[in-house]
Every structure is written in structure tokens, then in C-alpha cells.
Amino acid sequence: MTSGLQFSVLLFLCFTAFQESQASQNCLNKQQLLAAIRQMQQFLKGQETRFAEGIRIMKSRLNTLQNTLIKSPPDSQTASCPDLEAPDNGKKFGSKYLVDHEVHYTCEPGYQLVGLSSRLCQQNGSWTGDAPYCKDISQCSSQPCLNGGTCVEGSNQQYKCICPQEWSGSNCQHQTQTATPQSSVANDAAFNRKPRCARIDRTQHCSCDAGFQMSGTPDNGICQDVDECEIYKVDGAPRLCMYNCINIPGSFRCSCPSGYKVPGDGKTCEDIDECSSGIHNCTRGAMCVNIGGGFHCVSPECPRPNGNTSYVKTSPIQCERNPCPMESRSCHHAAKTISFHYLSLPSSLPTPLTLFRMATASAPGRPGPDSLRFGIVGGNSRGNFVMQRSDRQTGELILVQSLQGPQTIEVDVDMSEYLDRTFQAKHVSKITVFVSPYSF
Known part of the structure; x- marks a missing residue:
């Protein structure tokens, strides 16, 4: 309670008491009360003047703001x-x-x-x-023929691969089974069997087991193995098997390249995960990355200190920048985080295909960036990738050209954060893509 208000309350109580008993000893006398009233009147007059002045100043400022807004150009779209x-x-x-x-x-x-x-x-x-x-x-400039195949230019953006004898397929990607010489097959009892014959109504009837066919006359015939692998070949690639077909007496079996196994269906190829099964030979401190048909041992390292910029490894696949001196502009513009990522892809994947996403999230209690910029900052000299925004806070790395293996490609992408068009921080992701020589 202010002193002026306290005085007013006291004055009111005393004036009431004065009316009831002028002889009261607890209140002021008549002259003192009149003096107090005149003092309060001066106080109120001063307050009224100050209040009016505040109202005048507020009106003036509102009028000035209104005139400024009226004269300003319309909001830009x-x-x-x-x-x-x-x-x-x-x-x-x-x-x-x-x-x-x-x-x-x-x-x-x-x-x-x-x-x-x-x-x-x-x-x-x-x-x-x-x-x-x-x-x-040139259609052959990208060297699409694998395993020593020779590329021959064609029309309508087509090319043809002339493959070595032990390889087949449109890009010489399939290893063919060396054909067994006909002479050895003819002399191999497993591939040539006597038919089962019976004489019915003075006529001899002969038949062969499944997977064999009759050759010769009924009286002097033989059951020869049917080469299913050869029968079902199309454009040099076996249709019966995902990778390689091997003819066996009366049937066939499928095989897969090293690093793959034939699953229960007996026809497809399934990659062996050497990392999860523990059959890799990566040393302690290295990280095992499973790829199609094998594995790689990787040891991501943070960049070496450069001036005021240095990094510390906070996880096996991430480095974070140490705090920067206030005056070091180069340090503040260096990547705040650097992460390492590893992808395994088969050959000849259809495109476009999203391979990787980057996004941001603000820390609790702190405003996040109002603008993000994404880009490819290294490793895209052949134009295999593009980086584009998928929504306000996410960017995507997209494969736009089909890749042929075996090859390893490294591409670096970054995400820059802005607040009110002012640079805040940059994050870099270093992505290594291992492309298998096979399309599975």
C-alpha cells in the first residue's frame, strides 16, 4: 500500500471519528484535517496531470505507428x-x-x-x-560388361556384351557351368541307363526313369539323361536357377557364388551374413559391414584438428565438433557432426530409388531451425545421385542411375540449418555404397 493511500485511509477514519466526537484524542484536530485535505487535493491534481500526459503520449505514438503502416508498401508475396x-x-x-x-x-x-x-x-x-x-x-563408355566381357555398340541406345566362355548373361554377370563333353556323358553310366522293358501282346514296351529320355530303337534303346539346364537356357542365363544350373543324372541342382547359400527352395541365392554369424576376421576396434557375398572391415576416423576446429568420436559411426572459440568463424562454419553410413546394394537396381534420409529435430526447450538446405558435397562426379527435400525437415539421397558391380562408391551429403536466414550449423553424412557383382 502506497504512503498516499495509507494517508487517505487514515484521513477518512479520523474525519469520521471527528464528526462523532470532536474531543477524540486519537485523531487530528480541525486545522490539521483541513491542511491534510488540501494536501490530498494537490496530490490528486498532480496524479491527474501525469495520467493525462501519459494518455497524450500514448495517443501520439499510436497515431505515428498508424501513419507509418499506411505509408509503407503492401506486404510482399x-x-x-x-x-x-x-x-x-x-x-x-x-x-x-x-x-x-x-x-x-x-x-x-x-x-x-x-x-x-x-x-x-x-x-x-x-x-x-x-x-x-x-x-x-558412347553406350560402352560406362563399361557395362563385367568379368572381361567386350562391349559392342548397337542401335537405339543398346549394346551387346561378348562374354568369355565361362561367363554369360546380358552383362557377363553369370558364371556358366562348363559343359560335359558328349563323349564322356555317353560313356558315363550315371547319364545312360538301360530302359525298363516288358513284352505285352508280343510287343515290347520300354520306359525310362524321370529325367531320362529314350534314344535308339525299342530293341536296342538306351535311356539318356535330359539336360534341363541346357533346355531352359534363355539368352545364356539359366531360368531354372537364380545363379548357376548344374546338370546331374535325372535332374539338376542350383549353385550360388561364394558368400551365398542356396535356401530351402533350392533355386535362389541368399547372402551369408558373416558379421552376425561371427565368421568374419575384423580386428578389435574395427566394425564389420555385411555386403552381398562378403563383408568389409571399416574403422571410421574423425578429421584431424585443423586450426581451431577439432572433433571427438562420440560413437563408432559419429564424430562431434569440440566447442569453438567465439571469434573463430571458420570453426563455427565447419560441420558440427560427421556421421558414417554403409549401404550394400545389388547390381542393376531399378531407379529412382531413395537410399538415405537426413532430418533435424530441435532439442527440448530450444527453437529449431526455420530453414534447411541439403546438398551433395562430394563423390558424385558421375551424377549417380541427387539430393532433394521430401518435406520441411527431411532431405533424401536418391539413386538416379542404375549401378553395376562390383564397385564401391563414396558420396558425402550435408544439411545446413538456418534461423531467420542466419547460418546456425552444418551436419555431414559420409555414405559408402558397396555394389555387388550380382543382381540378387
Whole structure:
């Protein structure tokens, strides 16, 4: 309670008491009360003046703000860029044309992209760079024929692989079973059996076991093995088996390359996970990564210290930047986190295919970024990948050109965070892709 209000209450109580008993000893006399009343009147007059002055100042400021808003230009609409078309014999990825959004380009097999692989929508409503185009290249320049096969140019963007004798398939990806010489088959009792014969009504009837067929005359015939692998071959690749067909007396069996096993169906090939089964030879401290037909031992390492920038390993696949000095701009713009990821892919996967996603999440009690930018910062010289936004907080690494194995590809992608268009942090993911020589 303020002193002025306390005094007013006291004055009121005393004035009431004065009316009831002027002889009261607890209250002020008449002259003192009149003086107190005059003092309160001056106090209220001062308060009224200050209140009026505050109202006048507030009205003046509101009028000034109103005039400023009336004279200001209308709110600018969210800038956007004109539509873009995919290049001839190519593809365009990205359908949002607002500021800070990107589009990416890639070409069909047999063509090479000339120009920028991505363009950014700028604040002025224009795209960065010029539109790229796809240039026709040799069909054999990508070396599609495996295992020593020879590539021969064809028409309509087609090529043909001439394979060594022990390999077959459109890309020489299948190992063929060496044919058993006919002479050895003819002399092998397992592949040639006597028929089962019976004479019925003076006529001899002969039959063969399943998987054999009659050859010769009924009186002098023989049951020869049916080569199922040879019968069901199409374009040099066995149809009966996923990988390799081996003819056996009366039937066939399927085999798989090293690092694979034949599951219960007897026809397909299933990768052996050496890492989970513990049959790898990775040393202590190394991480085992299972790939198609084998495994790799990897030991991700953090970057070496560079000036004020240094990293510490916080998990087997992640490094985090140590705190930066306040004045070190280069340190603040270096990657805040670096993570390592390993993918195993079969050959000839259909595209486009999403391989990897990056996203952000704000810490509890802290505002998250209001803008993200995603990009490929290394390892995409052949244009096999594009990076595009899938939603407001997620970016996707997309495979846009089918890969032929065996090969290992490394690609680095980053995600930059912005708040009110001010750079906050950058995160880098280093992705290693192991491509199997087989399509399974």
C-alpha cells in the first residue's frame, strides 16, 4: 500500500471519528484535517496531470505507428521462380519453385549431363545458373560388361556384351557351368541307363526313369539323361536357377557364388551374413559391414584438428565438433557432426530409388531451425545421385542411375540449418555404397 493511500485511509477514519466526537484524542484536530485535505487535493491534481500526459503520449505514438503502416508498401508475396522443364533425354527432380528450394537434373543411360546438376530459386525470383542439357555419349563408355566381357555398340541406345566362355548373361554377370563333353556323358553310366522293358501282346514296351529320355530303337534303346539346364537356357542365363544350373543324372541342382547359400527352395541365392554369424576376421576396434557375398572391415576416423576446429568420436559411426572459440568463424562454419553410413546394394537396381534420409529435430526447450538446405558435397562426379527435400525437415539421397558391380562408391551429403536466414550449423553424412557383382 502506497504512503498516499495509507494517508487517505487514515484521513477518512479520523474525519469520521471527528464528526462523532470532536474531543477524540486519537485523531487530528480541525486545522490539521483541513491542511491534510488540501494536501490530498494537490496530490490528486498532480496524479491527474501525469495520467493525462501519459494518455497524450500514448495517443501520439499510436497515431505515428498508424501513419507509418499506411505509408509503407503492401506486404510482399512469397517469391517463387518460373517452372522448369526436364532436359531432352533426361529427368528433373523437385516440384517446388519457392525461394531456397532446389531442382536437380540427371540424364538417361547413354547421355551425359552438361552444366549444373542442381539450381536454386533465389530471392529475386530467378534460378541460379543456366539450364543444363544431356549430351549423347558412347553406350560402352560406362563399361557395362563385367568379368572381361567386350562391349559392342548397337542401335537405339543398346549394346551387346561378348562374354568369355565361362561367363554369360546380358552383362557377363553369370558364371556358366562348363559343359560335359558328349563323349564322356555317353560313356558315363550315371547319364545312360538301360530302359525298363516288358513284352505285352508280343510287343515290347520300354520306359525310362524321370529325367531320362529314350534314344535308339525299342530293341536296342538306351535311356539318356535330359539336360534341363541346357533346355531352359534363355539368352545364356539359366531360368531354372537364380545363379548357376548344374546338370546331374535325372535332374539338376542350383549353385550360388561364394558368400551365398542356396535356401530351402533350392533355386535362389541368399547372402551369408558373416558379421552376425561371427565368421568374419575384423580386428578389435574395427566394425564389420555385411555386403552381398562378403563383408568389409571399416574403422571410421574423425578429421584431424585443423586450426581451431577439432572433433571427438562420440560413437563408432559419429564424430562431434569440440566447442569453438567465439571469434573463430571458420570453426563455427565447419560441420558440427560427421556421421558414417554403409549401404550394400545389388547390381542393376531399378531407379529412382531413395537410399538415405537426413532430418533435424530441435532439442527440448530450444527453437529449431526455420530453414534447411541439403546438398551433395562430394563423390558424385558421375551424377549417380541427387539430393532433394521430401518435406520441411527431411532431405533424401536418391539413386538416379542404375549401378553395376562390383564397385564401391563414396558420396558425402550435408544439411545446413538456418534461423531467420542466419547460418546456425552444418551436419555431414559420409555414405559408402558397396555394389555387388550380382543382381540378387
